[in-house]
Amino acid sequence: MTDPLVLCIALPLVGAMLVTALPRWSVRLGIVSALATAGAAVALTAAVWQQGTLHLILGGWDAQLAIALRADGLATALVLMANLVGLGISVYATGYFHDRLRVRSFWPLWLLLWAALNGLFLAGDLFNLYVMLELLGIAAAALGALTGNRDAVAANLRYLLVGLLGSISYLLGVALLYTAHGTLDLGLLAQRIAAAPELFAVNAAAMALMVAGLALKAALFPLHFWLPPAHANAPAPVSAALSALVVKAAFYLILRLWLDLFWPITGMAAAMLPALLGAVAVLWGSWRALRAERLKLLAAYSTVAQIGYLFLFLPLLTATPPGPARDDLLAALLLMAVTHGFAKAGFFLAAGLVQTNAGHDRIDDLGGTAQRLPATTFAIALSGSALIGLPPSGSFIGKWLLMQGAIATGQWWWVIVVTTGSLLASAYVFRVLSRAFGLEPTPLKFITDARAEVPALTLALISVAVLGLASGPLWTLLGLSAAGSGTGGGV
Amino acid sequence: MLTAQFLYGGAGLVLFALGLWSFLVHEPLLRKIIALNITGAGVFHVLIAIAYRGDVAPPDPVPHALVLTGIVVAVSATALALMLGARLQDAEEEDRRR
Known part of the structure; x- marks a missing residue:
């Protein structure tokens, strides 16, 4: 039971139980659980780095019945x-x-959410994915409504219902796949789908149900309607988790299903639809972010756009034959997802500080923020540059490879989408910064509240400096996964 | 018995479609929650029909496990949705009184 694969899921679960049982100690127990979980994740990364893809079947049961966990490069990086x-x-x-009530409600829900996230990334069969998906959705909606004000409750009630619809649709897809192939294990299922082209109709129906349900949770345009109010009205740390992590988990699952399971039955036409919607998401989301009046709403619309970029990779991956070019595309996709995770979390945490400090987050009235909160403004600027895709951020390399792949496969029109999206992104980021640098006296000190500012700054810094200048290991991590797993034509 | 299996599974698909339609069309929260539960019940019907393996063999436990988990999830999610709905209603009544 000391396998890091298990610990990544078990530690936050145990933590959630402890903070529920001992609410008086919730902050201390919560932070210890957080440290332990992050430690387990680092240990897992080290193990995958050295040994390649890890598999684990819990409890000594038969593979068909047991909980199967799997960590390959893609999952481990996320x-x-x-x-x-x-x-x-x-x-x-x-x-x-x-x-006190908020503190005691936050920690159990947050650790549950964390366990569900790790469980989702590491699950090896469709059943556990379903359980983790539901746990994630319920914990996320409850956390989002934590402030208890009317807008937050209304937005997160809608988020809960939409999420439930998404998982029911996913579950029906799972039922169809089980009828056709008699297994829920991802590896076995991949082989059986590839070996049974005559079951195309069932496979395609299952894929449509599952991908549509997950696209609803990943907020792919035009299914993004629930995201901006839900993310903008949640407490800042929750907004950061929802935008940076929860939405990405749904996208990860789509990618996993697409590349691992349904690769044999997806053609160019199937990949074009989500990519076209993604392109509209990039343009529409960026435009709405530019027009947003509040800082957190801006960040939420920017998430809609950033998720759109990830879907643009699908037709490029389809058109590129296996080889170094395709590996580069996959690594670029991962790099963009990871960079956005760090950048958007940093942005939301910083936006939360601005809101607490100024008492509001209306962008037009942010004058002087740079003088009052220099470190926070710097964090917004850094994560903003990662959202735009300026060098040396990780998304610069990601976008560069995306455009390279688009030209190499003759799909030049995506380049227009990416450049327009980046232009709009620079407009909305600089709009915030130009307001923040209003004319006021010089700053008294750079850091005003270390406990709150250092996390935001660190996350933003990782998205720009670490991921941009040292993204090489990501390729190695993915390379290990390609060598280690023999299943499917996918990752 | 195969026809019974098809009838049961087919009814499940019809329930799924009806619930989906109701969820999308009707505005009141309670109707949406009931519609979601019907959609879920439709999927459970399909899963139970799949589990049938003839009169001699015992039913397949895997779909049954899926249904059980699904029911637990549906109950807790319904509770949370009702709770949030009640909170919303309180807030609206407070606004009206002001």
Whole structure:
């Protein structure tokens, strides 16, 4: 039971139980659980780095019945990102919540959410994915409504219902796949789908149900309607978790299903639809972010746009034959997802500080923020540059490879989408910064509240400096996964 | 017995479609929650029909496990949705009184 694969899921679960049982100690127990979980994630990364893809079947049961866990390069990179971001959010949350009731409600839900995230990234069969998906959805909606004000409750009630519809649709897809192939294990299912082209109709119907349900949770345009109010009205640490991690988990699942399971039955036409919607998401989301009046709403619309970029990779991956070019595309996709995770978490945490400090987050009235909160403004600028895709951020390399792949496969029109999206992104980021640098006296000190500012700054810094200048290991991590797993034509 | 299996599974699909339609069309929260539960019940019907393996063999436990988990999830999610709905209603009544 000391396998890091198990610990990544078990530690936050145990933590959630402890903070529920001992609410008086919730902050201390919560931060210890957060540290332990992040440690397990680092250990997992080290193990995958050395040994390649890890498999684990729990409890000594038959593979068909037991809980199967699996960590390959793709999953591990996302787990590491999610857990580092999670640690940052936890540290920030210790200073953010003051009301005792909020503190006691936040920690159990947040640790449950964390366990569900890790479980989702590491699950090896469709059943556990379903359980984790539901746990994630319920914990996320409850956390989002934590402020208890009317807008937050209304937005997160809608989020809960939409999420439930998404998972029911996913479950029907799982039922169809089980009828056709008699297994829920991802590896076995991949082989059986590839070996049974005559079951195309069932496979395609299952894929449509599952991907549509997950696209609803990943907020792919035009199914994004629930996201901006839900994310903008949640408490800052929760907004950061929802935007940076929860939405990405749904996208990860789509990618996993697409590349691992349904690769044999997806053609160019199937990949074009989500990519076209993604392109509209990039343009529409960025435009709405530019027009947003509030800082957190801006960040939420920017998430809609950033998720859109990830879907643009699908037709490029379809058109590129296996080889170094396709590996580059996959690594670029991962790099963009991970960079956005760090950048958006940093942005939301910083936006939360601005809101607490100024008492509002209306962008037009942010004058002087740079002088009052220099470190926070710097964090917004850094994560903003990662959202735009300026060098040396990780998304610069991601977008560069995306455009390269688009030209190499003759799909030049995506380049227009990416450049327009980046232009709009620079407009909305600089709009915030131009207001923040209003004319006021020089700053008294750079850091005003270390516990809250350091996590935001660190996450933003990782998205720009670490991921941009040292993204090489990501390729190695993915390379290990390609060598280690023999299943399917996918990752 | 195969026809019974098809009838049961087919009824499940019809329930799924009806619930989905009701969820999308009707505005009141309670109707949406009931519609979601019907959609879920439709999927459970399909899963129970799949589990049938003839009169001699015992039913397949895997779909049954899926249904059990699904029921637990549906109950807790319904409770949370009702709770949030009640909170919303309180807030609205307070606004009206002001």
